[in-house]
Amino acid sequence: MGFDQYHEPAAELSAETRTFARMCANLTEEAEAIGWYHQRISVEPDAASRAIMHDSLAEEYKHFSMELEFLLRRTPVWRETARGILFQSGDIVELGNAAEGDAEAATAPATDSAAADGAGLGIGSLQGRA
Structure with missing residues (x-):
């Protein structure tokens, strides 16, 4: 089978x-x-x-x-989305839309400007070191 x-x-x-x-x-x-x-x-x-x-x-x-x-x-992004929807009061669709945006923001890669100055990686203090 x-x-x-x-x-x-x-x-x-x-x-x-x-x-x-x-x-x-x-x-x-x-x-x-x-x-x-x-x-x-x-x-x-x-x-x-x-x-x-x-x-x-x-x-x-x-x-x-x-x-x-x-x-x-x-699945952290799924968990983050679920946190915004499950066990919440209010309109389920609105909660879902908000949770989806929150999860996307939490898992989005650093912006180009943040990555360029090292801020997105938390290594700004290491810049300039060889």
Whole structure:
């Protein structure tokens, strides 16, 4: 059985990238499972069955959250963007737009003028030394 999670030849991908792809696939699968449980719970007439499904749903929330945290810890720009959106009040789209700008600014390379005087690298005091 083949795996469709890679869009590039797997042999050319680093182990870190393959792990990242697997965790992204896991995150997707957990999100799908959460959606399935919500649908099943909404139509299940038996209270005992619904209670078991709610318990299973809680496990899916936990797994999704753990996988998301794993990915965020390894992707600083994603984490920075998420910080500006998650657990915030206000318009989600506005928060997203602001967070995207903040993350871009935090990861942007130094400007030409900053790089030219060494300020962007924090080595201004080393200028002029041979």
